[in-house]
Amino acid sequence: MTADSWRALLPGRRDYKNLPRTWRGDLLAGLSVGVVALPLALAFGVSSGAGAEAGLITAIVAGVVAAVFGGSHIQVSGPTGAMVVVLAPVLAQHGVSALALVTVMAGILVVAAGIARLGRLVGLIPWPVIEGFTLGIAIIIFLQQVPAAVGLAHAESGVKAWKAAIDAVIGADWGVAWHSLAIVVAVGALMRAWPRLTTAVPGAIVAIVLATVGVALLGSSVPTIGELPAGLPAPALPAWDLDTLRQLAAPAAAVAALAAIESLLSARVAHTYTDVEGADADRELVGQGLASIASGMFGGMPATGAIARTAVNVRSGARTRVSAVTHSLVLLLIVVAMSGLVARVPLGALAGVLMATAVSMVRPAVVRSVTRASRPDALLFVMTALITVSVDLIYAIVIGMAVAALFALRSVANAAGVHREELPGPSFPGDERIALLRIDGALFFGAADRVLERVARVNDVEVVILRMSQIRLLDATGAQVLGEVVSALERRGVTVLIKGVQDRHLALLEHAGTLAALADDDHLVDDLDTALERARAIVSDGMVDV
Template sequence: MTLVNGIERVTSLLPSRKDYRWIRRTWRGDLLAGVTVGIVALPLALAFGVSSGAGAASGLVTAIVAGLVAAVFGGSNIQVSGPTGAMVVVLGPIVVSHGVGVVALVSVLAGIVVLVAGMLRLGRVVSYIPWPVIEGFTLGIAIIIFLQQVPAAVGAKAGPSTNSFLAALESLRGIDWSTAWWSIGAVAVVAIIMTFGRFVHQQFPGSLVAIVVVAVIATVADLPLARIGALPSSLPSPLVPSIDWASAGSLIGPALTIAALAAIESLLSARVGSTLADTGPYDADRELVGQGLASMASGFFGGMPATGAIARTAVNVRSGGRTRVAAIVHALALLAVVYFASTVVSQVPLAALSGVLMVTSTRMISGATIRSVVGSGRSDAAVFIVTALITVSFDLIVAVGIGIAFAAFFALRTLSRSGGVHREELPGAAQPGDEHIALFRLDGALFFGAAERMLDRVGRISNVYVVIIRMSQLQLLDSTGARVITEMVHALERRGITVLVKGIQPRHLRLAERVGVIDSLRHTNHLFDELDAAVEHARSHVGRSLAAEEAALEAAEREAA
């Protein structure tokens, strides 16, 4: 049985005929969507390749190879993969530090890590990332992408700093204004066409049209604009990246960072895509397997790491894509560009690509989304802002980690406030001695964040002989909360106060026994299932205590007389 389950687990991560069961009904829409996404992806692939430092050819190869492999092996029917802005943000400093020659190797190493994560069934981890962290992360990436385009947008060299903000400022100091205005003008033309093209038609390929217009003008007028340069006229032959063992150890950290980013962004994109179209749920683990294989394949062909692309996936859905055939066609369309239009594409000005990325970055997160996050509460706003600031200032993965930590802190604080200790009146008609009985109800959550508050509240009682603790309304109990209850019982018993516990839920009973809550009671019959029985026992105990006190007082008076 174990062998059968193992085989099923493996085969569930592999392509099957079920992936294409709807192709007879959707193939027309898939073909149209694939071509449309290819048109949209072409300028982005070129721009992301240039921006990362790996080169336009690397971006184009990645979109083709990784896009094809991820489409076949991934876990989403509509996901479109390739180079993305987030990956460029991480890859840029690696290229600066280690050189462009390590890109292919890092891509393969990161792909292996993502592949192993998928095989270990770690795909659902992304579901634990809070929404404000995701949006803060996205905003930070958008800001970095915009800042990274500033040097090319003004026709200057990027500054030496690895921080995008400082590098942008440093590049502005070296502007040659005699040529800078041409670059700025090219960016402005691209921005205008992409912005107003939406009013023509929702599917208007603004980025492609903008690049064509700028490229034609620059060529006809012989404008002083830097161009993409030579592109391959065919797909490179696959090669195993060379390994420099002396420096291989220094690439482990960057590879793990890229792998984490690839997994997070791909799963987020797949999750968003599954909400846009009724094409069935995505398989998170298979998606990781597909993305891992995609980055590995990209590295073998000299490309860069790839991830699922939210923007291209959304275009795919809006264009009618319903199966993975659309993503496959998108890759084949880009392959056709390599074989039939590489010479033309090589004349595209770099400033035009910068304009495309600047506009793209401004569309990555909307004002409505920011207002929604900030308006949802102070804690969510703080998580959102902190994540965005750390993303821009330090590191993407660090930003996600700190963002999750902040979100967890605020969540625990809210959860601890949901727990309470309330003193209640005894049920039924009041009886003599009831003032010496304290009934406390524990509700909500009692864990390490709230336990001390309960201990302080109960510990301040006075003139009480019996304390009844109601635990039937307690929703969450952890070991710290159970230990505090144990300490509280010991402290009250040392003061001569009898403690009765009522209504421990079955799911909390084992923890209460292990931590010592039950053993801390004076007698095992001080544990009750019904409140009336606990109150009756408490009144009986108080009656005996008052009678004993009265007898002792009378004896003392007789001795004094």
């Protein structure tokens, strides 16, 4: 890599060029996200099996490191629900003592992916898959808040968000659940109406403060955040040995894959909601990897870009990475000085903020556009969303891309074809014995047999001219099948001329034996006039012999 390439992966003054005119909004957005991130960090830490403190450490330490070193100006990083799904079985099998080492190993792998410039691979994910992922994440975020919305202090752990939501509704004590629901509705309504009054202060902060004061004045017994862990531990390198590294290699790779994919998709989705310049995918991987390494050294969890907190960040007016740094500093301040006050914030208020955020993530115009684009696009969109909600994010992305690839192959294969053309110029005796066939599109494994079968069915001719200048894609299968068709035609007494092979395809045709199947070396020609001249000469010789 060149010096400029390395420099592009590191922080610089360019990251803060807009700060003089955006600092106020960034600070307020960071305050909003910090308040919203607090219960999520605690909950994800507990549900992963690492403990509430691990979740909080991740939000604080990884949040700062990813904000400074990452490639997005508006991404907020920390523990996420998708990471919990991958991490929980690892900790159950290897114990909490493996957390730090897995986190550091995964971080190193993600940094390596960024240095190897693998971040651009996210550009291969089709638009319907990304929008389906976004819809699925929005649904999960909404469903995750249902238990708090009906007055439950803790959701059922280890189950899908949709099942936990159903169980919470069925098992709720509706004699008191309406208190939490009232808070959720009030917060959501205030957040929707507040921007019409002013954008100077984020509606989420106003809603949370008013809800907390209202609950305190009315003496309601709704669940609150509760006691917080205090302080951060000193950083330390995790203990390791070769045997442990071998045991944790596969789990660390899975964690790294999820961290990379979720972070890149989160950043890409977030930037569709704002006019802030797009994220640098490779630098984002480096930043997320460093964030996980730092988190592991402090005893935290693997970090990823968090779409829920990033969405709150964008909606609150963030424009630079200072907002994400502020979010982590707010969490640290809360831990050190304000744990008693924050403990009184009702969970219903936070649920209302996140539910409103989830609803705002679903853009009806985009949903209509992708579902009306084509049937395959609509299927990809719906399928990805359903798998994201019901199975897993990684499965949703992998399956979505696989199905998209199948659709793309089918489309390319259908575009390939064989067309019989009239011979140009004045006609000559015997021209009816010459077939001029133009092969269009792609001659690859998905279309070779079908396309060349049409060539092989040509009857009542003595010469076939194959025009190959319009072929955009040729693979080994297409070249090999083409050679078989040429041999079959030659055995039937039909001479084959190949015209207009592109230079980039010549070596492949030679290695596959296609050119060797021609009856003569001069049956490979560059232009149509030469091909017609030789074809007519062959037909003329045949007529003389007769």
